[in-house]
Amino acid sequence: MAKGLAKRSENYSQWYNDIVVKADLAENSDVRGCMVIKPSGYAIWEKMQQQLDKMFKDTGHQNAYFPLFIPKSYLSKEAAHVKGFAKECAVVTHYRLKNAEDGSGVVVDPDAKLEEELIVRPTSETIIWNSYKKWIQSYRDLPLLINQWANVVRWEMRTRLFLRTAEFLWQEGHTAHASKDEAIGEAEKMLDVYAEFAEEYMAMPVIKGVKTEEERFAGALETYCIEALMQDGKALQAGTSHFLGQNFAKAFDVKFANKEGVLDYVWATSWGVSTRLMGALIMTHSDDNGLIIPPKLAPTQVVIVPIYRNDEQFDAISAKAEELKKELQAKGISVKFDNRDTHKPGWKFAEYEFKGVPIRLAIGPRDLENNEVELARRDTLEKEQISMMDLPTKIEHLLEQIQSNLFTKAKTFQEDNTFHASDFKDFKSLIKKGGFVYAHWDGTAETENRIKEYTKATIRCIPLNNKREDGSCILTGNPSLQKVLFAKAY
RNA sequence: CGGGAUGUAGCUUAGUCCGGUUAAAGUGCGCGUCUGGGGGGCGCGAGAUCGGAGGUUCGAAUCCUCUCAUCCCGACCA
Known part of the structure; x- marks a missing residue:
């Protein structure tokens, strides 16, 4: 962690x-x-x-x-x-300040009161x-x-x-x-x-x-x-x-x-x-190791971290890294080569992991010798040694994989945490657990508010293309034509 | 606006109950050095008028009064 x-x-x-x-x-x-x-x-x-x-x-x-x-x-x-x-x-009532008479700073000039107050837009x-x-x-x-x-x-x-x-x-x-x-x-x-x-x-x-x-x-x-x-x-x-x-x-x-x-x-x-x-x-x-950003929204998609002991090694690695950076950029991939000498490799690893950069490449003298890099992906935290051969193409595909993996993971989570309540008791325990809960509702604001009062859950929405199914409201037992989506919300 | 709490180094906090040398630690920062494949070690250093004002006292971060500010819980919400 x-x-x-x-x-x-x-x-x-x-x-x-x-x-x-x-x-x-x-x-x-x-x-x-x-x-x-x-x-x-x-x-x-x-x-x-x-x-x-x-x-x-x-x-x-x-x-x-x-x-x-x-x-x-x-x-x-x-x-x-x-x-x-x-x-x-927020309301603007005055348009001018003046120096306070006791020299304590500026005060609102009472003579500069607006005819009509201006509201700072809450929406336009x-x-x-x-x-x-x-x-x-x-x-x-x-x-x-x-x-x-x-x-x-x-x-x-x-x-x-x-x-x-x-x-x-x-x-x-x-x-x-x-x-x-x-x-x-x-x-x-x-x-x-x-x-x-x-x-x-x-x-x-x-x-x-x-x-x-x-x-x-x-x-x-x-x-x-x-x-x-x-x-x-x-x-x-x-x-x-x-x-x-x-x-x-x-x-x-x-x-x-x-x-x-x-x-x-x-x-x-x-x-x-x-x-x-x-x-x-x-x-x-995101996970317990920090932020995770999907590749399509990541300002930096790939970061390259050099590992070296002396200037000679650094120069050789830099040359390779710069070359790789150009190739990746040519494919429209955003790359950062972190050549700072003020931070150590381990520090950088932790930093980029925390900040959610999707792919990290580490290049050291050993890699250079073997024509390889160490590639770490943020979504799975997997690391592997891979050949420099066709690296830009591999990375391009990997970014797509990471993007779809993140969606699939989130989708699975959503499905695993979506429930159907059969009665109010069932509903209360499901809501307490957390997640989306489908339940029958009689369509009245009064029932909606009472459910909110009892459980803190609100109707998030009536899903589009919702399945019509006759049933009875979980709270009042009145007739209902469909289940609606409940959850506790932000 | 009701209820509860807190202000001490850039940040996080100890010390406050029970007043007593030069206010302590971690982290961050600076310098040096050994280092370098997962937040590294060692050494040195800078950094705080203890939120503010007043009072009690030989002596106040510590006690008292006032004041300012912030945070948490409630009503409201993209």
Whole structure:
């Protein structure tokens, strides 16, 4: 086990925190609830961004940027929306500081009070729809498919690095459509994009579904989500996509003339994923030896560590390593040759293992003599001596293998920890154990809340393409048409 | 905002109950040296006005008062 890292089995949340801090991904800042994302962590986020951005563009979206500050009056235009966010908004009330008269520093200048307070965006629906009103007049202006990469602020009481922070980074897509069906199609399409990203790139299996009314986004008619299962048996919502109906169009008076010249409100969607995905990535794959990053998101996929006793050996190894590095780079593989003389090989091994680099190559004098390298893979911790012959091709294939192995492992874990409850007693013990639990539910918010009260478990989603099966609610015994997915959640 | 706790070196902490030389350790940092195939050994060194203010005392990290800050548990949550 890695030094200074808690074991998952003993203290899961300590383990998570240790990984984030010791793998140098992020740290708490002096600003309560806010984090500093360090270079190692930000590099992974950039890989995620790059891929998602490409997928958004491939599905016809364009990036734009809207203001950080939202006039208070905008936020209050959609009733359900403001209700959902009111309790966690940061508010700007003044625009100037001045020197304190007693010389103790600066104070807020009471003369610089804003006419109307500005809200630091918790999400941007309102300010964006205020613009859309000006942009949309005709069916020819539709669909409008916009995404923005931004930071948002939600004043959380209890925060955890990446999983819940007061300020976080995300993307938010906001689209406008001429028809209801098209908007629903868009929300579903983006959910598919998220699911594909999660499974193909993060190697994290997810369940696609819709939220119950209780769990729905403030202002949405339907909230779609992808839910993932973490190693401690708790669920994590990894992405959401909302069908907003005409709620925002009505609140901001966004109408368009259709082909017949008749005015109608436009139909809307919004969808987002955040730096919370970093938390999901960490908790899906990592082990008691540290972080594990799937190759497709690893900023460094291969690291080469030289082992030597003198300058002569170092020079010979460096020449070989540089050559190998070029060959790997030619195949689009990101490589780091760690030629620092300030750290020893053993130290470097531990370091890269902890930081989750998928493949490590060690080259020493013995290897050079035999035309071999020592190859260690992070996912299985296996080490083997392999010939330099065709090494780049072997590594290329191995990276693909590691990627698929991580997904398979996570998928197996998810399957092994998915259960079906037959009655409430059964349900309680399954939930206590952790994992996804399918159970019949009578469809009422009241029952949902009572179950939450008794067990702390919530309905994560009603899976898409769910099997219809008649049954009776585990709590009330009332008729139910299908089982829904319960779990304790982050 | 209710309940509980803690502030001592960059970090983690001991010392506080029961006041007494120059405030201790691990880790990290710097230098030297032996080293180098899994976080290495040895030696030397820098680094703390003990959260802040006031008080009690011959003497305060330690006792008292006030103050500031942070953390944990609850209500809320991408």
